[in-house]
Amino acid sequence: MLLLDTPLRDVKLIEPTLHRDGRGWFAEAFNARSFREQGLPSDFVQDNQSMSQRGVLRGLHYQLGQPQGKLVRCVSGHIWDVAVDLRRTSPDFGKWAGFHLRPLTSEGKLQMLWIPEGFGHGFLVLSETAELLYKTTNHYFPQGDRAVRWNDPEIAIEWPLAELDGLEPIVSAKDTVAPFLNSAELPPAEAPSQERIHA
Numbered sequence: 743m744l745l746l747d748t749p750l751r752d753v754k755l756i757e758p759t760l761h762r763d764g765r766g767w768f769a770e771a772f773n774a775r776s777f778r779e780q781g782l783p784s785d786f787v788q789d790n791q792s793m794s795q796r797g798v799l800r801g802l803h804y805q806l807g808q809p810q811g812k813l814v815r816c817v818s819g820h821i822w823d824v825a826v827d828l829r830r831t832s833p834d835f836g837k838w839a840g841f842h843l844r845p846l847t848s849e850g851k852l853q854m855l856w857i858p859e860g861f862g863h864g865f866l867v868l869s870e871t872a873e874l875l876y877k878t879t880n881h882y883f884p885q886g887d888r889a890v891r892w893n894d895p896e897i898a899i900e901w902p903l904a905e906l907d908g909l910e911p912i913v914s915a916k917d918t919v920a921p922f923l924n925s926a927e928l929p930p931a932e933a934p935s936q937e938r939i940h941a
C-alpha cells in the first residue's frame with residue numbers, strides 16, 4: 743500500500759497493491775494492520791455508500807461533536823472530490839484540494855482518498871452516475887451535521903463545472919443555503935481525539 747502526500751497536509755492518497763492475473767485483479771481495499779503501520783486510523787465504524795446522477799454536487803460537509811475522518815473511494819463512474827481544511831489552527835485553514843476519483847486511475851491503479859477529522863468534504867459527479875463508498879471514523883451524528891457553502895468565494899474552489907457541458911450543478915436544499923466559512927460554526931480548535939465517541 744502506498745501513501746501519497748497531497749497539497750493539503752494530512753490529506754493523503756492511498757494506493758493499495760493491485761494483483762493482476764488472467765481473471766482480472768485483486769486488492770485489499772482496506773487492511774487495518776497496514777493502516778496502523780502507516781500511522782492512519784484503522785478503527786472505522788461506518789461504511790457509507792451513495793449513488794448520484796451526473797451534475798450532483800454534495801458538500802461541503804463536516805460534523806461537530808463527533809468529527810468524521812473519511813476514507814473515500816469511487817466504485818463506479820467518475821467524481822471530482824474535494825477536501826477543505828476547517829481546522830482553525832492549521833496553516834492550511836480554508837485551503838482546498840481536488841482529486842479526480844474513479845474505480846481505477848488512468849494508470850490502472852486503485853486509489854482512495856484519506857480525509858482526516860476537521861476537514862470539509864464534497865464532490866461533483868462527472869459521469870452519468872457515480873457510486874461512492876466511504877468509511878468513517880465516527881458515527882453519523884445528525885445534531886452535529888454541518889455544511890459550508892460549496893461556492894463560498896472566500897474558499898474559491900475551482901469546481902470543474904465546465905465538464906458538465908452546461909448542466910447546472912444539482913445541490914440539495916440544505917447545501918444550497920449552507921453558511922459561508924466566515925459565519926460557519928467550526929470544529930473546536932484542538933482535534934478532540936480523546937472525545938471521539940465510537941459507541
Ligand SMILES: Cc1cn([C@H]2C[C@H](O)[C@@H](COP(=O)(O)OP(=O)(O)O[C@H]3O[C@@H](C)C(=O)[C@@H](O)[C@H]3O)O2)c(=O)[nH]c1=O
Pocket residue numbers: 790792800801803804812863864865882914
Ligand atoms: C450522512 C448520513 C445521512 N443519513 C441520512 C440523512 C438523510 O435522510 C439522508 C441523506 O443525507 P445527506 O443529504 O446528508 O447525504 P449527503 O449529502 O450524501 O451527505 C454526505 O455528503 C458527503 C459529501 C459526505 O462527506 C458525507 O459525510 C455526508 O455528509 O441520509 C444517514 O442516515 N446516515 C448518514 O451517515
